[in-house]
Amino acid sequence: MSMLPVPDQPHRIVARKLSDGVRSLLAITLSLLCVHSCFAQDPPSDAGELLLRDFRPRQKLVVEEHPLASARYPVVDAHIHMHYRLRDSREALDDFVGLMDRNDIAVCVSLDGKLGQQLDEHMEYLWTKYRDRFAIFANVNWQGNAPADQPHLWPCHQPGFAERTAQELQDAAERGVCGLKVFKAFGLSYKNPDGTLMKIDDPRWDPIWDKCGELGIPVIIHTADPAAFFDPIDKYNERWEELSRHPDWSFHGDQFPTRQELLDARNRVIERHPKTQFIGAHVANNSEDLKTVGEWLDRYPNLWVEPASRIGELGRQPYTAREFLIRYQDRILFGTDGPWPELRFQLYWRFFETKDESFPYSEKIPPPQGMWTIYGVGLPDEVLQKLYYKNAARLIPGVEERLQKYRSKTNDE
Numbered sequence: 342m343s344m345l346p347v348p349d350q351p352h353r354i355v356a357r358k359l360s361d362g363v364r365s366l367l368a369i370t371l372s373l374l375c376v377h378s379c380f381a382q383d384p385p386s387d388a389g390e391l392l393l394r395d396f397r398p399r400q401k402l403v404v405e406e407h408p409l410a411s412a413r414y415p416v417v418d419a420h421i422h423m424h425y426r427l428r429d430s431r432e433a434l435d436d437f438v439g440l441m442d443r444n445d446i447a448v449c450v451s452l453d454g455k456l457g458q459q460l461d462e463h464m465e466y467l468w469t470k471y472r473d474r475f476a477i478f479a480n481v482n483w484q485g486n487a488p489a490d491q492p493h494l495w496p497c498h499q500p501g502f503a504e505r506t507a508q509e510l511q512d513a514a515e516r517g518v519c520g521l522k523v524f525k526a527f528g529l530s531y532k533n534p535d536g537t538l539m540k541i542d543d544p545r546w547d548p549i550w551d552k553c554g555e556l557g558i559p560v561i562i563h564t565a566d567p568a569a570f571f572d573p574i575d576k577y578n579e580r581w582e583e584l585s586r587h588p589d590w591s592f593h594g595d596q597f598p599t600r601q602e603l604l605d606a607r608n609r610v611i612e613r614h615p616k617t618q619f620i621g622a623h624v625a626n627n628s629e630d631l632k633t634v635g636e637w638l639d640r641y642p643n644l645w646v647e648p649a650s651r652i653g654e655l656g657r658q659p660y661t662a663r664e665f666l667i668r669y670q671d672r673i674l675f676g677t678d679g680p681w682p683e684l685r686f687q688l689y690w691r692f693f694e695t696k697d698e699s700f701p702y703s704e705k706i707p708p709p710q711g712m713w714t715i716y717g718v719g720l721p722d723e724v725l726q727k728l729y730y731k732n733a734a735r736l737i738p739g740v741e742e743r744l745q746k747y748r749s750k751t752n753d754e
Contacts, residue, residue, distance in 0.1 A: 420676025656715020
């Protein structure tokens with residue numbers, strides 16, 4: 342006889358299934374409560390999300406270290422900002438000369454001599470006590486005393502400006518100034534009366550570059566900035582952390598020329614003035630692409646470069662950087678962009694002189710220009726000598742005489 346379900350049997354089946362589901366849900370809930378209870382009683386020390394600005398990894402590599410207290414040979418630092426960093430403090434100047442003595446820095450080239458009153462004051466500041474330790478480069482005074490937002494009043498937009506500046510440079514050279522520094526605002530922020538940006542290769546400025554060639558004084562020019570500064574500040578930007586702290590350092594957007602446009606304009610000036618020697622500051626501001634910088638050096642025999650504030654870039658490509666530094670050893674000066682704390686200088690010595698692995702490029706925490714470490718390039722002695730002092734003595738008037746006095750003094754001591 343077939344068993345027919347009694348009328349209430351389907352309800353009992355549903356109730357049983359519901360009961361099974363409730364039991365499963367209860368078991369899962371109890372498991373989760375147990376896990377939560379365990380974490381609540383003994384939470385991991387770094388549980389949860391971590392903000393990038395709080396990330397301070399401690400490296401676990403165990404490798405040989407060779408920190409250096411001074412350079413192997415006397416040094417000429419061809420890129421120093423004694424006015425803008427020390428603000429004419431006499432005490433800070435004395436302290437820095439002490440740092441120079443300890444690190445065998447024979448001569449520093451201060452790039453802060455803006456033509457006019459600032460040049461006069463800068464010469465008095467550095468040369469009253471330390472003329473034999475500091476050379477000075479002048480700066481073009483594009484704006485004069487006119488308001489920044491009224492470029493139609495700037496001296497550079499008045500007839501005959503370049504010719505007057507050329508004469509001022511000649512007068513400055515006769516007083517001992519030995520070069521010209523051009524800052525990155527030239528091309529990125531200085532404006533014409535119509536609101537457009539002044540162009541680096543505008544023929545109006547040719548008399549200035551020609552005069553430097555005539556006087557035999559080099560032009561160190563800072564054009565553009567690191568490649569990442571021209572990219573969007575997003576998750577793909579390798580210097581997001583730095584730009585998030587300094588968004589005003591970004592040059593991404595239609596209001597700025599492209600980085601390539603700026604570098605091309607600078608190169609046209611170098612090509613147009615073959616009798617004038619140009620120093621491309623910060624590895625010609627293309628330290629991320631040394632192959633291209635090498636092509637520029639091959640194409641323009643009047644171009645030199647220096648590594649100020651770029652060992653962070655060079656040191657993460659040590660094989661390429663070493664090959665580049667050796668190949669172009671006769672066209673590279675030494676520079677730091679200082680004055681810096683003493684440890685920063687010592688990291689430069691370590692980078693150029695040792696083959697140490699994965700060490701900081703800055704004393705700052707976090708590092709200021711990229712969240713990475715660097716590797717030393719261990720340059721041969723003959724290359725170090727050219728980098729540290731010989732090339733600067735060949736290129737910059739007055740440096741050789743200062744080196745001789747420094748050597749004479751240190752030998753006497």
